[in-house]
Amino acid sequence: MAIRFEKVSHIYSDGTPYRYVALSDVDLELKEGKMTAIIGQTGSGKSTLVQHLNALLLPTAGKLTVLDKVIEAGGEHKGLKELRGKVGLVFQFPEYQLFEETVLKDIAFGPKNFGVSEQDALKQAKEAMKMVGLGKEYEERSPLELSGGQKRRVAIAGILAMDPKVLVLDEPTAGLDPAGTKSMMELFRKLNREYGKTVLIVTHDMEQVFGYCDEVVVIENGRVRTHETVREFFRDSSACKAMGVLPPDVITLKEMLIAKGFQVPEDVMDTDTLAKVIAKQVKHHG
Amino acid sequence: MGNFTLGRYIPLDSPIHRMDPRAKISAMLVVLIAIFFPAGWIGYGIIFAVVASVIVTARLSFRYILRSMKPMMFMMVFLLVINSLVMKTGTPLFTLGSFTLYSDAILQTLYIVVRLLLMIMITTCLTATTKPLDMTLGIEDLLKPFEKIHVPSHEIAMLISIALRFIPDLIDETNRIIKAQESRGVDLKEGKFSERIMAILSLVVPLFVSAFQRAEDLANAMEARGYAPGEKRTRYKVLKMETRDHLLLAGAFLLLGTMIWLAYFR
Known part of the structure; x- marks a missing residue:
């Protein structure tokens, strides 16, 4: 059991x-x-929720279990x-927390705070740079002179x-261009699939939810409204419409096709399968 | 930083709130000067009574004023320590080893504490009843006569209003950066001296970077809307002195006169 909230306010x-x-x-x-x-x-309480995960905020009521740590109110x-x-909690616009002289030193700052030796911290920093796709040439540059995405x-x-077990990201792609967004999301997927990290992403972009995540948690007025798998959540666009957000393009397309009289099975959720299903029906008519 | 009370505007409706900021600022300055005359305890008693009645008229609570005294506590204790070490006049009160405490040390500290208390009460009266924007308008007008000797009154007023405008933003920003660095294992409360220096550095540098960034953004936004310092500008809000404003000023000068009389001519 990674994380469990019990009646947390x-x-x-x-x-x-x-x-x-807030919750x-x-x-x-x-x-x-x-x-x-x-x-x-x-303002629904997402940020408050994620700040409980690394105990920046403590619950005012209820009980919270994160990994094997139990935090009870009071x-x-x-x-x-x-x-x-x-x-590991990455805040919105995390670039404002950089302060060291060089990129490498700044990245090694975290591990050093947790008692890792200077040498090992630098080693871990170099590995982390590789993970996020920053080349060796950045190591000695000042973090303050890089571009926003870098x-x-x-x-x-x-x-x-x-080296956190759980990675929590608060709107990690806000303000990035489409290419930057895509490579960032792919990085998080790689961290999840290859490095086995539990990843939590706060986001407003349904395409990201649909394309990369396994589960969805909807927070509304400080309460959990739904918690289900991505496939369940996007079986039709009603959940998105209820929240007033745009559903993913594939789902919109699927519903438009159904409205035009095509037969599309409910579990079809990607463009390729959708194309095949439609092709069959078009041929049938022709 | 939620209990940051010193100098905050309290939105209420009272005769004091409605007064002209120029009158309030000038009256405050006059009374502040009055405090510095050695008029003795009677003088301080009179000033206290006057200021207290202003506080009541402004519907401010004394609890609030006392709370804004809190940051001064440390300074007062410090003063007491210094005074009791330095002052060797008056009657000795008690002796502890080679150290003797004299009555003048206590008396001097008390004098300063009372002066400080009065000053805070007066300045709070001004800041709590005057919107920051009105305050800067007032300051600008009061500095107008000094333009002849090249005091840039409008620029100074603009500077002050921008500074005031950014205080809440910078507090929010600081809290955000504290949280971000705590997530990276920074421990602001404990740790060795060198670690704490590093912890403070990890707050100060990002804070400076973002403050400069904000300043640049604001400068660009102002320029984009045609702001040019030093050029003649008209005003949306025109200040006007009324009878009660003149009365306030007259009262302040009367108080100053009384203090001078008490101090030198009695």
């Missing part, structure tokens, strides 16, 4: 006029090794730092160098 500024309930009675189980998308409108907590090394790679490498 989080209230900001409790006991003041600014009291704000209420969240029950959620996330299995190890999956790639899960967390979606929901702005309890005394030690070893939270250790948890932060196991659950900075973000450095920042993500800084988290990967800590």
Whole structure:
């Protein structure tokens, strides 16, 4: 069991006029090794939820289990730092956290904080650079003079160098161009499939959810509204429409075809199979 | 940083809130000067009574003012320590080994504490009842006469209003960067000295970078909308002094006069 929320609530500024309930009675189980998308409108509590995963925020009520660490509301907590090394959290626009003189040093900063020796930290940093696709020539450059996309790679490498078991990303592709977005999403898939990391992505882009993730968690008004597999979630466009977001193109196309009288089985979800199904029916008529 | 009360505007509706910012700023300056006359405890008593009545009229709570005193606590303790080590006049109160505490040390500290308390009360009266924007308008107008000696009054006012505008943003940004670095294992509360230096560096550098970035963005946005410093500009909001504003000023000068009389002519 990787992550389990049991009746977790989080209230900001409790006991003041600014009291704000961000999460209420969240029950959620996330299995190890999956790639899960967390979606929901702005202000629905997604960011609050993910900040619980590495104990940046502690629950005001309920119980939370992350890996083998149990965090209960109101309890005394030690070893939270250790948890932060196991659950790597990449914030939105992470490029703003870079500060070292060189890219390599900045990436090695995380592991060094967790007590890894200088030498090993540099080794891990070099590996992380390879993972995110930054060549050796970047090692000695200043992270502050890189382009936006490269900075973000450095920042993500800084988290990967800590070798976390769980990787949590808050809108990791916001503000990147389509090519950058694609290579970033492919990187996360590789980390999930090849390196066996549990990946959680907060996103607004249904194509990313549809194309890369295994499961979907929908957060609404601080509660978990749905938690199902991607195939279940996209069996038709109703779930997307209920949230007011654009469904993936393939799903839209499929529904348009069905509306025109084509017979399309419910489990067809990719362009190739869809094309074959349609081709058969067109030939049949012709 | 949620309990950051010093200098924050409190949106209420009261006669003080509605007053002209120029009158309020000038009155504050006059009363601040009045505090520095050695008018003794009677003088401070009068100032306290006047300021307290202003606070009541402005519908501010004394709890709020006391809370904004909190950051000063450390300074007051520090003053007491310094004074008790340096002051060797007055009657000795008690002796501890080779150290003797004299009454003047306590008295001097108390004087400074009361002055500080009054100053904070007065400045809070101003900042809590005046919108930052009105404040800058007021400052700009009050600096106008100095333009003859090349004081750029409009630029100074613009500078202040921009600085005020960015305080909440920078606080948010700082909290964000703290969280991001904590996720990378930075421990701001514990750790060896060298580790803590590194931890602070990991906050300060990104904060500077983003502050400069913001400044540049804002400068571009202002230029794109045709802002040119030093050029004549008209104003959306025109300030106007009314009877109550003149009364406030007269009251402030009366207070100053009383303090001078108490200090030198009695």
